[in-house]
Amino acid sequence: ETGVTQTPRHLVMGMTNKKSLKCEQHLGHNAMYWYKQSAKKPLELMFVYSLEERVENNSVPSRFSPECPNSSHLFLHLHTLQPEDSALYLCASSQGDYSNTGELFFGEGSRLTVL
Amino acid sequence: EDQVTQSPEALRLQEGESSSLNCSYTVSGLRGLFWYRQDPGKGPEFLFTLYSAGEEKEKERLKATLTKKESFLHITAPKPEDSATYLCAVQGSNDYKLSFGAGTTVTVRA
Numbered sequence: 435e436t437g438v439t440q441t442p443r444h445l446v447m448g449m450t451n452k453k454s455l456k457c458e459q460h461l462g463h464n465a466m467y468w469y470k471q472s473a474k475k476p477l478e479l480m481f482v483y484s485l486e487e488r489v490e491n492n493s494v495p496s497r498f499s500p501e502c503p504n505s506s507h508l509f510l511h512l513h514t515l516q517p518e519d520s521a522l523y524l525c526a527s528s529q530g531d532y533s534n535t536g537e538l539f540f541g542e543g544s545r546l547t548v549l
Numbered sequence: 550e551d552q553v554t555q556s557p558e559a560l561r562l563q564e565g566e567s568s569s570l571n572c573s574y575t576v577s578g579l580r581g582l583f584w585y586r587q588d589p590g591k592g593p594e595f596l597f598t599l600y601s602a603g604e605e606k607e608k609e610r611l612k613a614t615l616t617k618k619e620s621f622l623h624i625t626a627p628k629p630e631d632s633a634t635y636l637c638a639v640q641g642s643n644d645y646k647l648s649f650g651a652g653t654t655v656t657v658r659a
Contacts, residue, residue, distance in 0.1 A: 542590070
């Protein structure tokens, strides 16, 4: 495995379900990110972890809960979502410290549909 | 707050028909301007970083240029495989976060 891997690629859930998105990076990078991408909108930064410590949550609703158990893995736990949360959720990593974001390496994304 | 505006929203080209994409930005002290390519159903892929006005970067049929207010991504003699959405992002000196534009979707017909 190389790069940044996200699972599942597609997820359909009801508003009362609890699910998790998983991200794994095989690049030895120090920082990991969750972004939300909605149709025809700019990417929105949700969370940043640097050396497993959360440094940004960017006013994200509490129904999204991140977890970073080590520098290679990142999770996004989902519960009681709303239909407007349907989007492509992208995980990314960067080699440098989060303050020098520079070049981001993205995974292929998890397409979430909330019914 | 940093802002990025990309135009046009969509661009349809004939194979071999060169064109340019625009990325206008406002930022307090530019640390870097970044171009990414995103294919349907995939995550963005890094293309270029530009740091100062006058800088240019090239990769195959793509050339990125930078002024104090905007960046252009020139596509020379495009091929169908250049079809993608191209994203622009800036990083200002006051904020480590990248601010992304909404992207330009390029379709190249054979």
